[in-house]
Ligand SMILES: Nc1nc2c(c(=O)[nH]1)N[C@H]1C(S)=C(S)[C@@H](COP(=O)(O)O)O[C@H]1N2
């Protein structure tokens with residue numbers, strides 16, 4: 547259970563009415579297990595979710611913004627590219643291979659994972675290192691649940707993640723200009739990975755993840771910059787060495803391994819003191835808000851970094 551203060555307010559008070567109307571529509575469809583008619587992907591389906599205490603008393607970013615303003619370089623580097631170019635990506639069937647320093651390595655089918663753990667709704671802030679942010683209602687289960695199932699060995703100190711490589715379905719992985727080395731890789735310290743806030747998301751806004759948001763399964767670590775939230779995960783490896791991180795490999799002086807949201811540590815090329823909150827006051831509206839240490843989750847996670855120099859280990 548979370549240690550942070552969560553306002554005990556019914557979600558109807560914090561969720562725009564439009565979304566609630568949509569929820570009723572989804573609930574109606576859930577009864578028949580039908581896919582959504584107007585879904586952006588052929589694989590989109592309503593999720594049966596359970597409430598969680600992880601809520602925020604902040605305006606949600608409209609679903610339209612969450613699903614059209616994206617970073618997912620496998621589909622192109624412009625914000626609109628992932629939504630425009632991911633139509634042929636096939637997130638089903640899908641497996642995630644979990645191994646390394648564990649007693650019970652296993653390759654999980656995505657549907658089995660979704661049946662094994664209750665799918666929670668969690669509303670988190672998402673802060674990109676580029677100084678924009680959103681408030682997103684994710685659906686998923688704690689990464690800790692999956693890690694416990696494979697029984698990490700005492701020697702395991704980190705968790706490494708890998709995204710899928712499918713040039714035939716991902717236009718950013720073909721052609722002359724390759725913006726990143728593939729696969730996209732990320733890592734967490736084991737205690738960060740086991741933290742109750744750390745989520746494996748399989749949906750947002752009550753539906754399976756749109757391709758552009760990292761279908762069918764992606765990481766969400768709300769106190770870290772968005773690039774730690776690796777998308778379309780195919781492999782999770784427990785290890786005793788600090789894993790590589792794509793943006794850290796590319797520009798180590800700009801993107802640290804930890805990348806905890808920190809308004810006091812500027813990016814070498816811009817300030818991190820404030821952020822543009824996307825979609826506030828309508829689809830194209832933005833407002834500038836102060837960036838919070840650990841993205842507002844300091845009460846929960848600051849103790850993970852006790853005694854660490856947060857400017858040196860950024
Ligand atoms: N595989 C992969 N994962 C990725 C990225 C990417 O380019 N490839 N971009 C990251 C960045 S920089 C951010 S801000 C978030 C964006 O998530 P969203 O598009 O769902 O908001 O995904 C992260 N995960």
Ligand SMILES: [Mo]
Pocket residue numbers: 617674675676771772773
């Ligand atoms: Mo990002």
